[in-house]
Amino acid sequence: MALLELKNVCFSYDKQSPVIKDVSFEVQKGEYVAVIGHNGSGKSTIARLINALLKPESGSITVDGFSACDKKSVFEIRKRVGVVFQNPDNQMVASIVEDDVAFGPENLGVPRDEIAKRIDFALDAVGMQDFRKSAPERLSGGQKQRIAIAGVLALAPKIIILDESTAMLDPAGRKDVLRVVKKLNKEQGVTVIAITHYMEEVISADRVIVINDGTIETIGTPKEIFAKAKRLKEIGLELPTASYLANKLIEKGFRLPADVLSDEDLEEALCKL
Amino acid sequence: MQIIAKNLSFTYGKQTKAVSVKALNNVNLTIEEGDFFGIIGHTGSGKSTFVQHLNGLIRVNGKEGELRVGEFDLADKKCDLKTLRSKVGMVFQYPEYQLFAETVFEDVAFGLKSFNKDISQSEIELRVAEAITTVGLNYQRIKDKSPFELSGGQKRRVAIAGVIVSRPEVLVLDEPAAGLDPVGKREFLNLLKRLHSSFVKTIIIVSHDMNIISEYCNKVAVFNRGEIALVGTPQEVFADQNKIKELGLEFPLTARLKLALKNKGVEVGGDLTVEGFVTALSKLKEEGKL
Numbered sequence: 102m103a104l105l106e107l108k109n110v111c112f113s114y115d116k117q118s119p120v121i122k123d124v125s126f127e128v129q130k131g132e133y134v135a136v137i138g139h140n141g142s143g144k145s146t147i148a149r150l151i152n153a154l155l156k157p158e159s160g161s162i163t164v165d166g167f168s169a170c171d172k173k174s175v176f177e178i179r180k181r182v183g184v185v186f187q188n189p190d191n192q193m194v195a196s197i198v199e200d201d202v203a204f205g206p207e208n209l210g211v212p213r214d215e216i217a218k219r220i221d222f223a224l225d226a227v228g229m230q231d232f233r234k235s236a237p238e239r240l241s242g243g244q245k246q247r248i249a250i251a252g253v254l255a256l257a258p259k260i261i262i263l264d265e266s267t268a269m270l271d272p273a274g275r276k277d278v279l280r281v282v283k284k285l286n287k288e289q290g291v292t293v294i295a296i297t298h299y300m301e302e303v304i305s306a307d308r309v310i311v312i313n314d315g316t317i318e319t320i321g322t323p324k325e326i327f328a329k330a331k332r333l334k335e336i337g338l339e340l341p342t343a344s345y346l347a348n349k350l351i352e353k354g355f356r357l358p359a360d361v362l363s364d365e366d367l368e369e370a371l372c373k374l
Numbered sequence: 375m376q377i378i379a380k381n382l383s384f385t386y387g388k389q390t391k392a393v394s395v396k397a398l399n400n401v402n403l404t405i406e407e408g409d410f411f412g413i414i415g416h417t418g419s420g421k422s423t424f425v426q427h428l429n430g431l432i433r434v435n436g437k438e439g440e441l442r443v444g445e446f447d448l449a450d451k452k453c454d455l456k457t458l459r460s461k462v463g464m465v466f467q468y469p470e471y472q473l474f475a476e477t478v479f480e481d482v483a484f485g486l487k488s489f490n491k492d493i494s495q496s497e498i499e500l501r502v503a504e505a506i507t508t509v510g511l512n513y514q515r516i517k518d519k520s521p522f523e524l525s526g527g528q529k530r531r532v533a534i535a536g537v538i539v540s541r542p543e544v545l546v547l548d549e550p551a552a553g554l555d556p557v558g559k560r561e562f563l564n565l566l567k568r569l570h571s572s573f574v575k576t577i578i579i580v581s582h583d584m585n586i587i588s589e590y591c592n593k594v595a596v597f598n599r600g601e602i603a604l605v606g607t608p609q610e611v612f613a614d615q616n617k618i619k620e621l622g623l624e625f626p627l628t629a630r631l632k633l634a635l636k637n638k639g640v641e642v643g644g645d646l647t648v649e650g651f652v653t654a655l656s657k658l659k660e661e662g663k664l
Contacts, residue, residue, distance in 0.1 A: 138555075139555040139557065139558070140525050140526040140527055140554065140555045140558055141525045141526065187553075241417055241418075242417065265553070268552060268553050269467075269552065269553075271416060271417045271582045272582050272624050273416060273417070273622065274417070298553070298554070298555050298556060298559075300556065334557065337555050337556070337557040337558065338555065338556055338557065339556035339557060339560070342585050342627050343627060345648070346627060346628070346631075346648055346651070346652070349648060349652045350652060350655065353652060353655075353656045353659075354656075354659070355655075355656075355659070364627055364630060367627070367631065368630065368631060368634045371631055371634065371635060372634055372635065372638055374664055
């Protein structure tokens, strides 16, 4: 059985204009799935539905066997799904890093010894052990986002949802966060759902879900998705810069592979000319 | 308006020595009228502190250098900040968070009214309509809407309209494209280009996105620890491979490809825009030099 399953999910904020229309997809344990779509396409709404912050109007959402539509399983769902939002300042609750990380498990009633272990594990995982006693407001954006991830990790979730978690960071901070998330995915087997506008972040995902106006436009590997340049543009998306540049060169008669995605790919291909 | 900073320094928390931070240190920089100027540098390098000086949000301490923006002497305590601010428009990161009024019209008109106390209602309507149309929105359809029911891209446009309604000659934007989807980003940057060929004479953008810098700016200054580490055209700045790496900065994709090809003995001319790169490379191919 899939770890996460959405079946014919519909949702609207005002009971009139649907934001999510008949969305179905599955995510397997250990997958790294990217979700892309233009501003207002419904990406973030889907994240909130999975985490049971919002309740679907119809259809079903199942996380690890628990229904997100059942009020009684809300806590079970939130133990399993952690969300890291865009602005790290919005989710810092304590004045010391380790207290902030402990906040989630404390609320779930995790025993004290176990919490200490989880803080250790979470801070190690994001490489922030040295900042254990620091004040969050003294940290850089990238460091704060890593603390936010640690706070989520302390809940020992099966799924981490990154809702544009790197949008406000500088390139160094973004790299930091992505490196940590990739490591968690590879080494700890944490399932990752990354919602993003940065096409460069999509390249290394196992699968990409493209959302357009509340429906699923397509699901596929990054190469499959970015092969449909024209359609992507129609729905407010674009190719990664390297693919865009490669396509321009191909139009001019250069012999380059058609599936260039990353900067490295393009550099290598050009040097072989 | 030409902008000239001479030996400009600034320290946060100067009175409390224990926590004071020197954010700018002897900055010398000239931004010419007509420039599409990029300011880069990693977090904490002094970029924002510098741009906040440009419309007097941070005041120059007379002993710590000079700053002239057109005819305005920012080191002069009597400098007419109100007039200055109508001429130097400032757009912060995520400007849509600053929308506050009940209607788009009121929001856009707010700055205009506060800069010109005796402006007539008909003039206000004219200018607001012009500003909203300039940013690519339909005035009639949007003017009575609440800014909060708009999409992210639309909100940002309304926020810009509220700045350009005063017809500033200089427009300063901090991370103008952050948070927008790819097409929204391109449209927004093209809007800036359009503005640049109208009454806005100078555009200054602060950004971490090197591809934006190389595509849109004619000049770039790199800040590092409150000082200017490099200044020049994007080609010049990103040609200094070692320095850029030492400063912990990324290369625009075009600059990166040029460097890789150079290491293979192929010199690609042209500028760092995608168009420029493709043209230069095509030329090399035609000449059989590739």
